[in-house]
Every structure is written in C-alpha cells, then in structure tokens.
Amino acid sequence: MPQPSYITYSDPWFYQRPRLATHIGTMCKDTLFSRMIYLGSRRIGKSYFFLNDLCPYLIQEGLMPVYVNMWVNKSAPHSEFAEQLAIVLDEIEQDGAPKRFLNTEIKKLAINNQFAKIGMEFKPKVATDIDLYNIKNLLKSIVAAAGKSKIILILDEFQHLLTSPAFDNFLYALRTLLDTYGSRISVIFIGSSRTGMKAAFENDKMPFYQSAQINEFPILDDGFIAHCTKRLEVVYNIHINRLELLDFWHEINHSPHWIINLMRDIVTNQRSLPQAIAFIKEATRVEEGHDEVLKNLTATDKAVLLLLHYKRGLYSEESLRIIKAVGGKGTRGSIQSSERRLENKKIISTLPDKNVMIQLYGLIDAIEQSLSPELKLKIGI
Numbered sequence: 488m489p490q491p492s493y494i495t496y497s498d499p500w501f502y503q504r505p506r507l508a509t510h511i512g513t514m515c516k517d518t519l520f521s522r523m524i525y526l527g528s529r530r531i532g533k534s535y536f537f538l539n540d541l542c543p544y545l546i547q548e549g550l551m552p553v554y555v556n557m558w559v560n561k562s563a564p565h566s567e568f569a570e571q572l573a574i575v576l577d578e579i580e581q582d583g584a585p586k587r588f589l590n591t592e593i594k595k596l597a598i599n600n601q602f603a604k605i606g607m608e609f610k611p612k613v614a615t616d617i618d619l620y621n622i623k624n625l626l627k628s629i630v631a632a633a634g635k636s637k638i639i640l641i642l643d644e645f646q647h648l649l650t651s652p653a654f655d656n657f658l659y660a661l662r663t664l665l666d667t668y669g670s671r672i673s674v675i676f677i678g679s680s681r682t683g684m685k686a687a688f689e690n691d692k693m694p695f696y697q698s699a700q701i702n703e704f705p706i707l708d709d710g711f712i713a714h715c716t717k718r719l720e721v722v723y724n725i726h727i728n729r730l731e732l733l734d735f736w737h738e739i740n741h742s743p744h745w746i747i748n749l750m751r752d753i754v755t756n757q758r759s760l761p762q763a764i765a766f767i768k769e770a771t772r773v774e775e776g777h778d779e780v781l782k783n784l785t786a787t788d789k790a791v792l793l794l795l796h797y798k799r800g801l802y803s804e805e806s807l808r809i810i811k812a813v814g815g816k817g818t819r820g821s822i823q824s825s826e827r828r829l830e831n832k833k834i835i836s837t838l839p840d841k842n843v844m845i846q847l848y849g850l851i852d853a854i855e856q857s858l859s860p861e862l863k864l865k866i867g868i
C-alpha cells in the first residue's frame with residue numbers, strides 16, 4: 488500500500504489505517520457528529536491510531552487536534568488536560584498548527600507513559616476553581632488562535648474521570664465548557680472499559696448522559712499479520728508460518744501490542760514462532776502483574792471479583808455458597824471488608840451508577856485459571 492500523504496511517521500512496522508482516518512476525519516469536519524465515542528479493549532491500537540493516523544490527517548485537512556490521555560496523570564487528570572491545552576496553544580501561536588504530532592518521540596512517550604502507571608497507587612485530587620478557570624481561559628485562547636480551523640479534542644481513557652468523586656468537579660466543568668462551544672469543537676471520547684464508558688454516557692445522573700453514541704473501535708484487520716510476516720522476511724530473512732501467526736493474533740484478540748513484542752522476540756532471541764508465542768503468553772501474564780496481585784488476594788477477594796465480574800450480586804444465598812466453595816468465609820462482614828480492600832488497592836472502582844469496574848485487565852482470566860475445572864463447574868463459571 489502506498490503511504491498516504493498525511494503520514495509523516497516513519498516507523499516501518501506501523502500499519503496505517505488511511506480509510507479509517509479519512510472516515511473519522513470526515514465526520515470531524517462535519518457538524519452532524521460533533522461528539523463521538525470509541526470503545527475498545529486494551530492494547531488494540533486505539534491511542535496509536537488516534538495519534539499517528541488521525542491527528543496527522545486532521546492537521547493536513549486544516550483542523551486542530553488536541554490529544555489528552557487521562558491516564559498520564561491519574562491523580563490529577565485536569566492538570567494533564569490544562570498542560571496539553573497550554574502546549575497546543577503555544578504551538579498554534581508559534582507555528583500556526585499543533586506540530587507536535589509530527590514528533591515521534593513525544594508520541595511514543597504519550598503511549599508508553601500510561602503502562603507504567605497501571606495498578607499504581609494514586610490519590611485523586613479535586614480540581615480547584617483556579618484550575619477550572621485556567622482551563623476555561625486556555626480553551627478560549629485556543630479557539631481564538633485557531634481562527635477558522637475547527638478544534639478536535641481527543642480525550643483518551645475518558646472512563647478514568649468516572650473512577651473517583653474527586654473528578655466530578657472537572658467532569659461537570661468540562662461538559663459545560665464543551666456545550667458553550669457547541670460544534671466549534673468536536674470531541675472524540677476514547678475508552679477501554681465498557682462499564683466505565685456506559686456509566687459516563689448512559690447514566691442520567693451524569694453530565695455526559697446521552698451526549699453521544701458509543702461506537703466500537705474497529706480492530707486492526709488481518710492485513711496487519713501479512714504486513715508483519717512480510718517485513719520479517721524482507722528485513723531479517725526470517726520466514727514464519729503466517730497462518731500460525733494469524734491464529735495467535737485471533738487468540739490474543741487482535742492486539743498489535745503483543746504481535747510487535749512477538750516480532751521483537753523472534754528477531755532478538757532467534758526463537759521459532761511456537762517458542763516465541765509461548766514466551767509472549769507468559770509475558771502477558773507477568774506484565775499485567777497478575778502473579779503479584781493474585782498472591783495478595785484472599786479466597787474471598789477472588790470470589791468477590793468473580794461475582795462482580797459476572798454481575799451475580801454479592802449477598803444472595805447462591806453467592807455466599809460460591810464464596811465458601813472458593814474457600815472464602817462467606818459472611819456479610821468478610822464480603823464488605825473484601826470490597827473495601829479491593830477498592831483501596833484500586834483493583835476495583837465503584838462508578839457513579841453503582842456498577843463496579845474491575846481496573847486490572849485480564850485479572851478475571853488469571854483468577855479463573857487458578858481454579859480447578861471441577862470447582863469452576865461447581866460454581867457455574
């Protein structure tokens with residue numbers, strides 16, 4: 488495929504998605520869709536697409552993208568928001584366009600930063616009146632500096648703003664602010680948790696209620712696998728079985744993150760495809776830190792997580808039976824303290840709609856793997 492003209496990114500492993508960029512970019516230009524939501528599970532290339540495909544396309548089309556990842560500063564997402572607005576304002580004033588998206592290093596940083604913060608303790612901070620006033624002014628200045636160009640605000644990991652009441656202030660202010668600008672600013676909300684995004688947009692008590700429809704972020708097509716196998720052949724003269732790789736690609740739910748790591752492993756460690764696949768499977772477990780987390784969970788904690796995940800309710804007779812079967816105590820008190828403990832460790836968050844979001848991706852799978860097949864059958868999972 489010839490490189491689309493808007494692409495300035497030079498990573499040869501980057502599998503471009505010009506059709507999707509044109510599709511979403513065209514909607515950004517129009518006023519019919521000034522609020523869009525994209526939901527997709529972890530590591531399927533969402534941030535990468537919006538930063539490397541969509542932003543350059545928007546700039547080429549004379550629009551002004553502003554990208555903010557709410558996970559970069561987990562305790563004070565409003566500070567990160569203000570910081571990104573200030574950077575973009577500076578760029579527009581200096582160069583007339585947000586040039587930063589042309590700089591690979593910063594893009595890499597924006598993406599990698601968040602991984603380090605997953606599972607880390609943080610104390611949510613409330614945005615003060617001064618913080619909000621500052622944000623309001625920054626946005627006003629950007630709109631003025633952008634002149635006729637439309638601003639496209641891309642808010643990544645938006646569900647994070649729902650995970651603590653400390654962020655309410657910012658969330659409400661953001662809604663009011665965006666309403667003031669109407670279709671002058673298009674907004675793309677990106678999220679990696681269905682429960683979190685539903686709580687934000689489908690709960691009538693929340694400020695963003697029904698402000699946009701939730702779309703699934705389209706997964707990368709299988710052409711990505713052909714692209715990777717071909718590059719291995721051309722650059723390293725390594726031939727692998729494409730169909731075997733395709734199977735693994737489907738097994739890991741189309742995550743380019745793990746495929747790129749698999750490529751690295753094949754090349755640097757000169758492993759065969761099956762060996763590399765085994766290695767990556769192990770790596771996914773270790774990287775998410777499941778072993779460490781699992782070690783510190785009590786049997787009640789594990790059962791509570793399973794019940795929350797399957798939305799079975801915690802206090803019914805049936806649930807108490809399940810907790811006991813997994814080896815837990817199964818009393819009201821022990822369930823309550825387990826919930827508190829999981830919340831303090833930031834393994835779960837209770838959302839404003841009272842639904843519970845499990846923050847550690849893949850943890851449920853890991854818990855299930857730690858149970859015997861007989862037990863799983865007994866408790867009906």
Ligand SMILES: Nc1ncnc2c1ncn2[C@@H]1O[C@H](COP(=O)(O)OP(=O)(O)OP(=O)(O)O)[C@@H](O)[C@H]1O
Nearest residue numbers: 500501502529530531532533534535679743744747
């Ligand atoms: N189009 C692509 N071509 C090549 N590699 C890609 C592509 N998209 C993503 N990747 C690889 O996958 C990694 C993860 O992608 P990205 O961070 O965009 O996922 P994500 O869906 O935003 O994940 P998270 O939910 O964890 O934020 C990237 O760092 C990159 O190595």
Ligand SMILES: [Mg+2]
Nearest residue numbers: 533534535643
């Ligand atoms: Mg991301």
